[in-house]
Amino acid sequence: MLIPSFAPAFYSGLTPHDVMYDYDKIKVAWKKFFIDFQPDTHGGCEVPSPGRFLDILDFKLYKWPGHGVSPETTYQCIEGEYMKADEYDALIQDPFYFLSFTWASRIFGALEPLQTIPHRASIFEMYGVSFPFIPYGTPPVQAAYRALLEAGNEAVKWIGVINSFSKEMPELGFPAHQAGPTKAPFDVIGDTLRGTRGIMLDMYRQPDKLLQAMEAMTPIMIQTGVGMAKQAGNPLIFMPLHKGADGFLSDEQYKKFYWPTLRKVIMGLIDEGVVPLLWAEGGYNSRLEVIRDLPKGKTAWLFDLTDMAKAKKALDGIACVMGNMPMDLLTVGTPQDAKEHAKKLIDTCGKGGGYIMANGAFFDEVKWENLKTIVDFTKEYGVYK
Amino acid sequence: MxxxxxxxxxxxxxxxxxxxxxxxxxxxxxxxxxxxxxxxxxxxxxxxxxxxxxxxxxxxxxxxxLAKAAEVKRVGKVVIGTVAGDIHDIGKDIVVFMLDVNGFEVYDLGVDVPAQKFVDKIKESGAPIVGLSGFLALAYDSMKQTVEAIKDAGLRNKVKVMIGGGQITEEVKKYTGADAYGKDAMVGVSLAKKWSGAG
Structure with a gap:
């Protein structure tokens, strides 16, 4: 399995800017990539978000090619406290309002006026029926809604390309290995609400509020995953895991803050027939014992820099293990290095089945020869004889 | 705590x-x-x-x-930054902070730092230690180019270069031509101490 970031664009000699602003180029480049390298699956081509959409809404959460970083560079997140330390109650009491209005008005410059939309304005009878609608008559809110309509049109243009790719690929022999993503509640709050620094201070200063907020996000993250799986008719839901990696949290912190709500999301997805595909970015050596606490045969774990012998041993009979083709080998190694590593992986993890060869981290420009060597070698050597 | x-x-x-x-x-x-x-x-x-x-x-x-700004005794100078094209700063900021509390004078150039800016700061400060940070794989090339720019400026034998970041390994160290890589902030501090003779 190959899970690229902007690699298909670079492979076709295009920049991230090219594919984010000319949606037709996405399909051409991604198709070429999968056809040339011949992995067993495709993972969609949603990586290049629509640039015009981001421009219209004045997206603040990321810098993207031509907008804060160079056209040749991929988009990158700008961490910040998009949710303030004293806003936990607002999030806990009504996550929908908080995310759709308060948070949205901060991460999209064009939606700033939405913060004037009243919270819990109620309509009960004729008297006062128009009160909650007064903000919609003001010029700033109307401008925000015009931006939303325009952005919606742009998103529709973009998804047309994405859908046509997703329809065509299985016909070419590449089934999709995912229907879409959801996240661990700790990462939702730590990545783009409170930021790394914010959530880490909250672990000390207001641990109970943080725990409650993660509980409040849990059903939303389950519904997000289930909804996408149903819509795509594909049970595989990706979960990129960020801030629970080795070094980020102590064992105790992981067990108290990270794992309980992640496990609830996983179990909630499994109950609805979804197969969570957990992508443990960074190292996960210190978490292997903890993550064993899952029902057998219901999850797959993709590892980046984890010791794969240990991962295989810990999850044998519990989960499918994947990944660990490292970024340094793909980028600066020789084809021979890549082949040797692939052989080691198959020898170590392939015993008794339950291993899928894949890259460990999202990749952009790598040595294409190395990538090809890995796919070809895996097809030749990674077979049951 | x-x-x-x-x-x-x-x-x-x-x-x-x-x-x-x-x-x-x-x-x-x-x-x-x-x-x-x-x-x-x-x-x-x-x-x-x-x-x-x-x-x-x-x-x-x-x-x-304090009567006047405290004169903290400094054990060495380090020029540090996230290399060109990369704007990740959490790891770099932790290293800056740990170097600072360990007595180093740190010249933090921020993120997306062009190679020339590192060269200029090394010349200006006379710092003998350079830290290059990066999270993306594109940082491998930016690090390599930065090390080369330092070399082209005739400064390579005057400085030690350490690199760090999520996808940095021994292989990447060799590729970039850096002197060492640190898997976390304290390794960075140990390297800086060793190189400045403060360890």
Whole structure:
């Protein structure tokens, strides 16, 4: 399995800017990539978000090619406290309002006026029926809604390309290995609400509020995953895991803050027939014992820099293990290095089945020869004889 | 770590007319313990972030009481930044912070730093140690180009270069031509101490 970031664009000699602003180029480049390298699956081509959409809404959460970083560079997140330390109650009491209005008005410059939309304005009878609608008559809110309509049109243009790719690929022999993503509640709050620094201070200063907020996000993250799986008719839901990696949290912190709500999301997805595909970015050596606490045969774990012998041993009979083709080998190694590593992986993890060869981290420009060597070698050597 | 207790002690000592510099010295010693515990895997990133926050609060309380800006004894100079094309700063900021509390004069050039800017700062500051940070794989090339720019400026034998970041390994170190890589902030501090003779 190959899970690229902007690699298909670079492979076709295009920049991230090219594919984010000319949606037709996405399909051409991604198709070429999968056809040339011949992995067993495709993972969609949603990586290049629509640039015009981001421009219209004045997206603040990321810098993207031509907008804060160079056209040749991929988009990158700008961490910040998009949710303030004293806003936990607002999030806990009504996550929908908080995310759709308060948070949205901060991460999209064009939606700033939405913060004037009243919270819990109620309509009960004729008297006062128009009160909650007064903000919609003001010029700033109307401008925000015009931006939303325009952005919606742009998103529709973009998804047309994405859908046509997703329809065509299985016909070419590449089934999709995912229907879409959801996240661990700790990462939702730590990545783009409170930021790394914010959530880490909250672990000390207001641990109970943080725990409650993660509980409040849990059903939303389950519904997000289930909804996408149903819509795509594909049970595989990706979960990129960020801030629970080795070094980020102590064992105790992981067990108290990270794992309980992640496990609830996983179990909630499994109950609805979804197969969570957990992508443990960074190292996960210190978490292997903890993550064993899952029902057998219901999850797959993709590892980046984890010791794969240990991962295989810990999850044998519990989960499918994947990944660990490292970024340094793909980028600066020789084809021979890549082949040797692939052989080691198959020898170590392939015993008794339950291993899928894949890259460990999202990749952009790598040595294409190395990538090809890995796919070809895996097809030749990674077979049951 | 006990934030409220620590701040109360500082307040009491300031009210009792104790020497403000002595308070900062003690806070500095506390940070050395934090660094050691991080190196020993007793503390993790949240503990570094939290202790840094407490240190900042203490410094803010003590500073107005200082007669003049305290002359902290510095053990060495380090020029550091996230390389061109990459804007990730969390890891770099932790290294800057740990170098600072360990007595280094740190010239933090920020993120997406062009190679020439590193060269200029090395010349201007005379720093013998350079730290290059990066999270994306494109940083491999930016690091390599930065090391080459340092070489082209005739400075390569005057500085030691260390690199770090999520996807940095021994292989990447070789590729970039750096002298060493650190898997975490305290390894960076150890390298800087070793190279400056402060270890």
């Amino acid at each position: 006990k934030e409220k207790e620590a701040l109360k002690i500082v307040e009491d000592r300031l009210n009792a007319g104790k020497e403000p510099l002595k308070i900062l010295d003690d806070a500095q010693r506390a940070m050395e313990i934090v660094g050691q515990r991080f190196a020993d895997s007793q503390y993790f990133i949240p503990d570094l972030v939290y202790s840094g926050e407490i240190l900042k609060e203490i410094t803010d309380m003590v500073k107005p009481k």
